[in-house]
Amino acid sequence: MSGKLDRRKKYTRRVLKESLITLLSQKPISNITVKEVCEVADINRSTFYTHYSDHYDLLSKMEKEITEDMNQYLYSYSYEREEESIQMTEKILEYITENKLMFQVLLNKKAVPTFEKRMMDLTRGFMMTNLMDGHVVNKQESEYLSSFVISGAIHVIKDWIEKDMDRSPKEMAVMINSFINYGFSYLE
Amino acid sequence: MSGKLDRRKKYTRRVLKESLITLLSQKPISNITVKEVCEVADINRSTFYTHYSDHYDLLSKMEKEITEDMNQYLYSYSYEREEESIQMTEKILEYITENKLMFQVLLNKKAVPTFEKRMMDLTRGFMMTNLMDGHVVNKQESEYLSSFVISGAIHVIKDWIEKDMDRSPKEMAVMINSFINYGFSYLE
DNA sequence: GACACCGTGTTGGATATTCAACAAACAGTT
DNA sequence: AACTGTTTGTTGAATATCCAACACGGTGTC
CATH class of the missing domain: 1.10.10.60 (Homeodomain-like)
Structure with missing residues (x-):
């Protein structure tokens, strides 16, 4: 590429x-x-x-690059074992750490309304193809559940950024993963 | 230029x-x-x-530029009034703040043995032409006194850097200036 | 309306940097 | 001593950036 x-x-x-x-x-x-x-x-x-071509073009190219990077992280780990899925989350949180101001700005709805949605869609796509293939009961219900879970996770991350990243990416990764797992346990 | x-x-x-x-x-x-x-x-x-031409050349050009900057600060203020002399010291300390790592490294004798001497000479030259023209009693003695005072001031600054600049440039400027004035009061 | 002001795209020629390659000097290994 | 790997200066051609200038459209002011 x-x-x-x-x-x-x-x-x-x-x-x-x-x-x-x-x-x-x-x-x-x-x-x-x-x-x-x-x-x-x-x-x-x-x-x-x-x-x-102009600064709007610059912004949209930035957004595109970020989503590509995120995709990279999402699909370079197997979501099978608990172990690896935490590592993946950690990688993503480190990436956010390295680009703190960028995420702070882009995740602010008023500034760039499209970005948070993009992140949601991206993550939902991943969730649907990986997490659910085992125990899918109700397709519709699980889509709503993933919205619920993902938006929760994203807002935890936003809080974390606003609190000036007071905990390490590792700690946060463990916490977020257990939130997510608990969320999906609803289906069982 | x-x-x-x-x-x-x-x-x-x-x-x-x-x-x-x-x-x-x-x-x-x-x-x-x-x-x-x-x-x-x-x-x-x-x-x-x-x-x-090589990295030694780069280093020596850096040193030269710094001494030029320092000279700039030294001679752009009148050392007549207490007021202005403190402002001058403050400017210099701000300059050091902005280039913290640089001074930290260059003032370390083992790293660059010539730099501290350069600073000494520079400051001594300034002192001799400005501070002393009023009340010079003994030329020789006053040269030694200025060495004493300047090296004291430089080491106060080194300490300040090592302590991660715990006080503001303004505070330090006032303190250092009063040290220097007290030192020169020896001549009276 | 005429005016001045400011950001916009675009251009051409000057300049600085890149990259890949080279021969040479050097240090460490066997 | 031959071999290997690394740093050094230096080169030439390709490329990216700079800079100054331009015509253009918009906006506000008198």
């Missing part, structure tokens, strides 16, 4: 993303200009246009 | 400096390679050589 990028491209894209996130933490995207993004990033404006 | 630098030059020089400082905090310069500096900085090695 995505043939190796020149160091320069990697750098400019990285700082442009960081810049947009910083600005998004201060004001809505409609009040942000391309010029501003470039100034904060210290990147020439003409360079911006060789990568993105 | 120094015609405006292209963004790209500014960036590469900045990250190369940061990289060297990081490595110097881990090992002596003799164990550091140019290759390593470039890897940490994520800069192509051939680019390194267009700016510096």
